Amino acid sequence: MHRVRLVLALLFAGALLMAPAARSASADMVVSQVYAGGGNSGATYANDFVELFNRGSSAVDVSTWSIQYASASGTSWQVTPLSGSVQPGKYLLVQLASAAAIGAALPTPDVIGTTNLANTGGKVGLVRGTTALTCGATAGSCSSLALVADLVGYGSATDYEGSGATAGLSNTTGVARNGGGCTDTDVNDADFTGGVPAPRNSATAAAQCSGTPPPPSGGTSGNAGVDIDIQSELSIALERQNISFGNAMAGDSPTAISERVTVSNTNAAGYALTVHRSAFQPADLPLGMTASAPAGGTIGAQLAGGAKVAIPIAPAADLLIGTTAARSATGGDAWPTNVSFTSALPVVPPGHYSATITYTVIGR
Amino acid sequence: MTARRLGSAAALVSLALASASAGASGARPPVALTASPSHVELAGSGRASVRVTNNGTASVVLDVSEAGFALDLRGRPKVVARSAARSAASWLSFRPSRLSLRPGAAGVVAIRSRVPVRVEPGDHDALALFTTRRRAAAGLAVRIRMGVVVVVRAPGEVVRHLTASRLRLVRRGRLRTLELPLVNRGNVTESFARAKAVLTLERGGRRLAKLHALPRELRPRTRGILEFRYRGSLRGRLVARADVASDSGQVVRRAYRLRM
Numbered sequence: 372m373h374r375v376r377l378v379l380a381l382l383f384a385g386a387l388l389m390a391p392a393a394r395s396a397s398a399d400m401v402v403s404q405v406y407a408g409g410g411n412s413g414a415t416y417a418n419d420f421v422e423l424f425n426r427g428s429s430a431v432d433v434s435t436w437s438i439q440y441a442s443a444s445g446t447s448w449q450v451t452p453l454s455g456s457v458q459p460g461k462y463l464l465v466q467l468a469s470a471a472a473i474g475a476a477l478p479t480p481d482v483i484g485t486t487n488l489a490n491t492g493g494k495v496g497l498v499r500g501t502t503a504l505t506c507g508a509t510a511g512s513c514s515s516l517a518l519v520a521d522l523v524g525y526g527s528a529t530d531y532e533g534s535g536a537t538a539g540l541s542n543t544t545g546v547a548r549n550g551g552g553c554t555d556t557d558v559n560d561a562d563f564t565g566g567v568p569a570p571r572n573s574a575t576a577a578a579q580c581s582g583t584p585p586p587p588s589g590g591t592s593g594n595a596g597v598d599i600d601i602q603s604e605l606s607i608a609l610e611r612q613n614i615s616f617g618n619a620m621a622g623d624s625p626t627a628i629s630e631r632v633t634v635s636n637t638n639a640a641g642y643a644l645t646v647h648r649s650a651f652q653p654a655d656l657p658l659g660m661t662a663s664a665p666a667g668g669t670i671g672a673q674l675a676g677g678a679k680v681a682i683p684i685a686p687a688a689d690l691l692i693g694t695t696a697a698r699s700a701t702g703g704d705a706w707p708t709n710v711s712f713t714s715a716l717p718v719v720p721p722g723h724y725s726a727t728i729t730y731t732v733i734g735r
Numbered sequence: 736m737t738a739r740r741l742g743s744a745a746a747l748v749s750l751a752l753a754s755a756s757a758g759a760s761g762a763r764p765p766v767a768l769t770a771s772p773s774h775v776e777l778a779g780s781g782r783a784s785v786r787v788t789n790n791g792t793a794s795v796v797l798d799v800s801e802a803g804f805a806l807d808l809r810g811r812p813k814v815v816a817r818s819a820a821r822s823a824a825s826w827l828s829f830r831p832s833r834l835s836l837r838p839g840a841a842g843v844v845a846i847r848s849r850v851p852v853r854v855e856p857g858d859h860d861a862l863a864l865f866t867t868r869r870r871a872a873a874g875l876a877v878r879i880r881m882g883v884v885v886v887v888r889a890p891g892e893v894v895r896h897l898t899a900s901r902l903r904l905v906r907r908g909r910l911r912t913l914e915l916p917l918v919n920r921g922n923v924t925e926s927f928a929r930a931k932a933v934l935t936l937e938r939g940g941r942r943l944a945k946l947h948a949l950p951r952e953l954r955p956r957t958r959g960i961l962e963f964r965y966r967g968s969l970r971g972r973l974v975a976r977a978d979v980a981s982d983s984g985q986v987v988r989r990a991y992r993l994r995m
Contacts, residue, residue, distance in 0.1 A: 432983075432984060434893070434895070434983045434984065435895075435984070450892075452891075452892050452893045453893075454888065454893050454923070466778075466779075479777075479778065479781050479782070479783075480778050480779070480781070481778055482778060483778050483779040483888075483890035484890060485890065501892070602771045602772040602786075603771065603772045603773040603774055604769055604770070604771040604772070604773060605769065605770045605771070605773035605881055605883065606767065606768065606769040606770075606790070607767070607768055607879050607881060608764040608766065608767035608768075608790070608791065609764055609765065609766040609767070609877055609879060610764060610765075611765060611877065612765050612766045612793065612870060612876065612877050612878075613870065613874065613875065613876055613877065614874070614875040614877060615874050615875065616875070630877060633764070633767075636773055637773070638773050638774060639950065640926075640950055640951070640952065641950075642812075643811045643812045643813065645813070645814075658875075688813070689813070689814065691811065694811050696810075696949045696950055696951070697950075710875075723874065724874070725874045725875060725876070726875055726876075727869045727875075727876045727877070727878055728875065728876070728877045728878070729866070729877075729878050729879070729880050730877070730878075730879050730880070731814065731879075731880040731881075731882060732879075732880075732881055732882065733804075733812040733813070733814070733862065733881075733882035733884070734773035734774055734812070734882070734883065734884060735806075735810065735811075735812050735884075735951070735952065
């Protein structure tokens, strides 16, 4: 009986000892790098940073998540909200505080915060929410919470994943998750290695974590990742860059002249096309236009039905020629416009009259 | 007088010929510009670059400047004063601020944002305007201006809060449009894709039509209208169920009684 009690007691004690090894439910998104020496004397970089990595196979929306930091033994957490989503194999760089303008600038950060990380020890949590944590006094107190996606305790931190915190940091070294961010056994001191910081942001090429398939028998094979970011494009072309109505007299109504404007936007949201002009010099003349919309375009309300409309003189608001709400067709959208006068030419002194028409396109 | 009229006619004929020539398929236009990317996002103080290519047959000189940016109620972009609410125009600088591009040439303009301290967190926007210069000899000169939207996200807490008010029916000829007014009370831009903004028309629990909104964005602290166009023949009393989700996951679900 005594032996049974002894065994139960040992099992209970063992369970208690095992408690610190409780692990965060760090599925896909993990903290992949931490650097705390930003702007300190001899610093490698001017800012502290935390780098996140999506080691899974699908995008993760982190717009309601946050990065949180507490000192080595503290339970008061500083929150930096995140934004956007992280594609599989991609990184997200969170720029944090700077002590001074010492060290190199980070690559363009994806999120900016003001938290100041300590070199000697601290805890960085990746949290599914933006409410500040209150845990962290003892090992396993944070990492066991479901809302904590990942936790890194470094240096003298009192909370960490697994059996111990990873190494402390310095002005020239950080800690990085092994395997390019892929290794996650929920043991901080095994998953991270100290070294020269190398921040990666959302523009860094993807690093897939899935295992390489075995080569077919009797041969060898190799895999090469292919990665390319296609940028959106906004284009505009004019049929002519000068319009001349030739010679005319007061009372004439010169024939309209075509100015076809071809616009293209590869962004799926479309664009708006507008027009304005300067006043004619030496005296103004009543310039106007008609326009129609290409397939997929919506003509501006004033120009609907083929109406001839005065072209406004800047700084008055532009005349809306039309809009689209989708990606342009190959070759762009051709907007036929005809420039003419809204009424017969007034009596003005003879001479050469000039003005400038400006067509404006803005991507949506 | 007759000679002047003839001269005018000759000029018009030559213009007509020039126009046909320019419009012939495959002919390169005299002025054609491309900017890439067409939309720039900066996280706080930072840098980005826009590449501008002259695809026309004439050399161009471009001026680069900043302006305010806004969307009207229906999501159409427009140029506004650089001092407009939540404008980031005064935070932007460009290098170079003038580009000379020969036909086929491209240039890169660096855009830099400097976010002041104590600015409200979230999205602030502006336009980078690329404007061709007027040709000196021109009478009625035509120039083009491209507006690249620059969104600067100031550091701090991101707030997302979307509300909807009463659905209304607008008739324009045979087209009927159901307009759902939305208010973005958050501090970041919300985007609505066609597939995720749905209005279902029902009668007696039976679904009669499913409409998708025109895609649009809604800037922080602004109002806007989601438009659902309907070309069908439904008449009478209906229930319209709006199920709208922004790209960030903000959801509006409401039901409205409606007479079509």
